Amino acid sequence: MSTGNQGGTTLLELQQVGRTYRLGDVRLEALAALDLAIAPGEFVAFTGPSGSGKSTLCHLLGLLDLPTAGRIFLSGEDTATLDENRRAEIRNRRIGFVFQDFSLVPVLSALENVQLPLHLRRTPPADSRRRAAEALAAVGLAGSANQRPSQLSGGQQQRVALARGLVTEAEILIADEPTANLDSASAYAVLGLMRRLNTERGTTVLLATHDARLLEGVGRRVELRDGRLVADRRGGAP
Numbered sequence: 001m002s003t004g005n006q007g008g009t010t011l012l013e014l015q016q017v018g019r020t021y022r023l024g025d026v027r028l029e030a031l032a033a034l035d036l037a038i039a040p041g042e043f044v045a046f047t048g049p050s051g052s053g054k055s056t057l058c059h060l061l062g063l064l065d066l067p068t069a070g071r072i073f074l075s076g077e078d079t080a081t082l083d084e085n086r087r088a089e090i091r092n093r094r095i096g097f098v099f100q101d102f103s104l105v106p107v108l109s110a111l112e113n114v115q116l117p118l119h120l121r122r123t124p125p126a127d128s129r130r131r132a133a134e135a136l137a138a139v140g141l142a143g144s145a146n147q148r149p150s151q152l153s154g155g156q157q158q159r160v161a162l163a164r165g166l167v168t169e170a171e172i173l174i175a176d177e178p179t180a181n182l183d184s185a186s187a188y189a190v191l192g193l194m195r196r197l198n199t200e201r202g203t204t205v206l207l208a209t210h211d212a213r214l215l216e217g218v219g220r221r222v223e224l225r226d227g228r229l230v231a232d233r234r235g236g237a238p
Helices: 054-061 084-094 110-120 125-138 154-166 184-201
Strands: 012-023 026-038 043-047 069-074 095-099 172-176 204-208 220-225 228-234
Touching (some): 026 054, 026 069, 043 054, 043 184, 054 172, 054 204, 084 095, 110 154, 125 154, 154 172, 154 184, 172 184
Parallel strands (some): 043 204, 095 172, 172 204
Antiparallel strands (some): 012 026
């Protein structure tokens, strides 16, 4: 089994995980027999071509979807035993998400978009506003708090999405192709912010990308192909 443990604590563990979808009479195997362990504080890049299973893996690790085979453990707890309310609570308290389409609410300001996860936690308004402002400042957008997404560039929108992902101080950040719609300068800026989050806060970062340029310095690369794990490399190996 591939492991991120190296003698330490395991944060996420997948045992023979598979995910199959059915489209009418067609059976699509998105992931198959995947064994994987991830330790707290790792920065792991999931790589592979389009259709390799990266997004499916991100959705499973983020408890947004359930496997059709195998088991997923979070801090030793079998996530299959959790009801949807408990899964939603874990997502809100322990996991931050950043997606390639930004998923910002167009009628809300940047600050209000970042506040959304805190509203779900019923954080007092004054506290949520302060924390959202701090998160925007952390991604270099302190001066854009009152702007709506349509008034921001693609790179700025993605930084708002990143601020929303880290405002809850989640221990796990899952980023699914977060730089796919960005120019190179914006992509490297977003990646740099995620690296800083990993090194300074110890956040476990799980990054799905097909862009080889973004892999320099990433501590671990897990390569998928046709829904199967084909390589697990450490130390920035090519």
